[in-house]
Amino acid sequence: MIRCFIPCPEAFTTSLCVVLAVRHISTPTHHSKTSQTMVNRAKSELEKNIERRREHDALMVKAVEMYRAQQKKPVKERLGLCIVCKNVSQWYFNDTGKIIKLPHQSLSRLAAGGTTQYESAAERSWLLPSEVNPVIEVVNELASCGFPFSHWCLKEVVDTILFA
Secondary structure (H helix, E strand, O other): OOOOOOOOOOOOOHHHHHHHHHHHHHOOOOOOHHHHOOOOOOOOHHHHHHHHHHHHHHHHHHHHHHHHHHHOOOHHHOOOHHHHHHHHHHHHHHHHOOOOOOOHHHHHHHHOOOOOHHHHHHHOOOOOHHHHHHHHHHHHHHHHOOOOOOHHHHHHHHHHHHOO
16 A cells, blocks of 8 residues: 555544545535535534534644733732633533633643644645645546546655655
């Protein structure tokens, strides 16, 4: 089995990117923006997970900003990691009605300059962000022409684009 890692904004691990590419190829309209708002169509678990991860990452960015602002205050007035996470989660719940728990250990790591899962996966990627869209476009063209898709076919497409 040939493994090809393609980073894409919807995936947060490189192994999911191939799954997304395969699903996107086999059903090109499934992940389009218009199909996400269709009536009477439930979102897939993958789409739900992607949406939850985006919300979580956005909240973590706000929590990091809040924690860094707290670090500028005098020691007795500072809020700790757990309190900051609870405050941001409570603010989000009051604003949207959704409960998202933020782990204080992740906040500590991100505040110290750590990276998210998405950023880490993008660093390990074999393709540059500018090379991802051409690969997906070519594979979509092959799928619309009726060519069967396989990992070997994906490797051939990627090699052709990279070494051209």
